[in-house]
Amino acid sequence: MSVTTKATIASFGGKLLKLSHAATSTKCEMSFNLYLPPQAFQNPSQKIPVLLYLSGLTCTADNCSEKGFFQHGASKKGIAVLYPDTSPRGLNIPGEDEAWDFGTGAGFYIDATKAPYNNGYNMYTYITEELPKTVFQAFPQLDSSRVSITGHSMGGHGALTLFLRNPGKYKSVSAFAPISNPVNCAWGQKAFGGYFGEEQVEKWKEHDATELVRKWKGPLDVLIDVGTGDNFYKQGQLLPENFEKAAKEAGVEGVRVRYQPDYDHSYYTMATFSDDHVEHAAKYLFA
Amino acid sequence: MSVTTKATIASFGGKLLKLSHAATSTKCEMSFNLYLPPQAFQNPSQKIPVLLYLSGLTCTADNCSEKGFFQHGASKKGIAVLYPDTSPRGLNIPGEDEAWDFGTGAGFYIDATKAPYNNGYNMYTYITEELPKTVFQAFPQLDSSRVSITGHSMGGHGALTLFLRNPGKYKSVSAFAPISNPVNCAWGQKAFGGYFGEEQVEKWKEHDATELVRKWKGPLDVLIDVGTGDNFYKQGQLLPENFEKAAKEAGVEGVRVRYQPDYDHSYYTMATFSDDHVEHAAKYLFA
DSSP, X not given: OOEEEEEEEEETTEEEEEEEEEETTTTEEEEEEEEEOGXXXXXXXXXXXXXXXXXXXXXXXXXXXXXXXXXXXXXXHTOEEEEEOSSOOOOOOTTTTSBTTBBTTBOTTSXXXXXXXXXXXXXXXXXXXXXXXXXXXXXXXEEEEEEEXXXXXXXXXXXXXXXXXXXXXXXXXXXESOOOOGGGSHHHHHHHHHHHOTTOHHHHHTTOHXXXXXTOOSOOOEEEEEETTOHHHHTTSSOHXXXXXXXXXXXXXXXXXXXXXXXXXXXXXXXXXXXXXXXHHHHHHTO | OOEEEEXXXXXXXXXXXXXXXXXXXXXXXXXXXXXXXXXXXXXXXXXXXXXXXXXXXXXXXXXXXXXXXXXXXXXXXXXXXXXXXXXXXXXXXXXXTSXXXXXXXXXXXXXXXXXXTTTTOBHHHIIIIIHHHHHHHHOTTEEEEEEEEEXXXXXXXXXXXXXXXSTTTSSXXXXXXXXXXXXXXXXXXXXXXXXXXXXXXXXXXXXXXXHHHTTOOSOOOXXXXXXXXXXXXXXXXXXXXXXXXXXXXXXXXXXXXXXXXXXXXXXHHHHHHHHHHHHHHHHHHTO
């Protein structure tokens, strides 16, 4: 459970910590970043809520820390930002490094059930259980009862599915360009086929936001930004319209998908709108 | 003089353009980025002022475009940001790719006089003459009479020296962690020795901000941010204290060096304070 500090970087009045720990669920040393806002250093008795940001395919904890500018909004609101990695690293599973959209950097926030990936590709358990347990033990100034979740692309899929599968666990959810209906897109089919097996259709649906929202009870205040210039959106990898439609059919109110004119799939889009997503989380974290 | 558009990226309500052109002064195709704020697309009769940002060693136009967060402030103020490259590329001068602090990526914003670098390493002429001429011809909505300058590290040296050598050319100047006294630091001595020759002491001084500020007439409202956790500052590569001392001795008022506690030499520092530097430029661009 011990955490190694690899770097401490001043950022927007707070500190960005580059950390790692030996993870049991993923059977390897996992790197992650944690942004502590200035408020975390001001009043020791004030507990700091956490925004969990899940990254997309190929990313590490560093990409969004450098380019997403969540620290800008989080520093003003007094929110810590937790940036995990996107998969186990270095498990030496044959083939895990062959594709950019499967294996290393592409854990898809599920627990794999198919060999050989069932031996360590457990990002669902890692993100929902082991990482928070580790972080809240190492940083007692953080408030484990106030956590919101967001993410980009594969991480948007992660944010939506982790939220929908665990009612009450997260105070709020938002997403950038989420893979919203993985069972119906090439990325999701490749990932779920490889991690669960081709025939495990019910298992696939358990990790599909569009399937999960059909069963949601009550309102769902989710903020989603998708750029109309996003090539992956145009290629049908994201399918936010399926998510919207499913929510509507199920009578779930509060799904706000903003189609941002010309914006693409890059961090330039996230940088532009991250303040809005921090604001969305803050509404619930400080409710 | 024609400009090639390689990409158009939506960012903070405006557009970041990735561009290139065949440059005469540097004898090669030069890439640069230009951020057009939302105001550039709103009122065709409204001329947009420009903030010229000069990058540091090893960087291209992309680093600060992605990580510096200048678009955040510039989009609010209605300022275009011009991000040039840091040297000629691909001239095939023997040795130009051997070091990260000399040759490619390290043009130092001077015109080299020593062979073989005098054949193309003319970043001073490129930045002060050819690039603006090209940009203002290609983008008539930009206001060539309102340009401010800033930069980081080697680019901070560029910003200070270009401003001090050309009174009236730029409306304002600021810098992050500038190489403030290159004749007295290892980076500067290597660069000036290689580009001008070891014996050309007077030439060296013509491109040294600390030497130039001694001759400045009148006030000088310059904003400089240096992190106290900056390893290059601690190693004596930046020497902002020499610049401050020289200005004081010469009776030049208005030099504001902010020593930012714990901040390092990275883009995390720039992202934190870029809004302040945009604000500083805006005060003069909209005076």
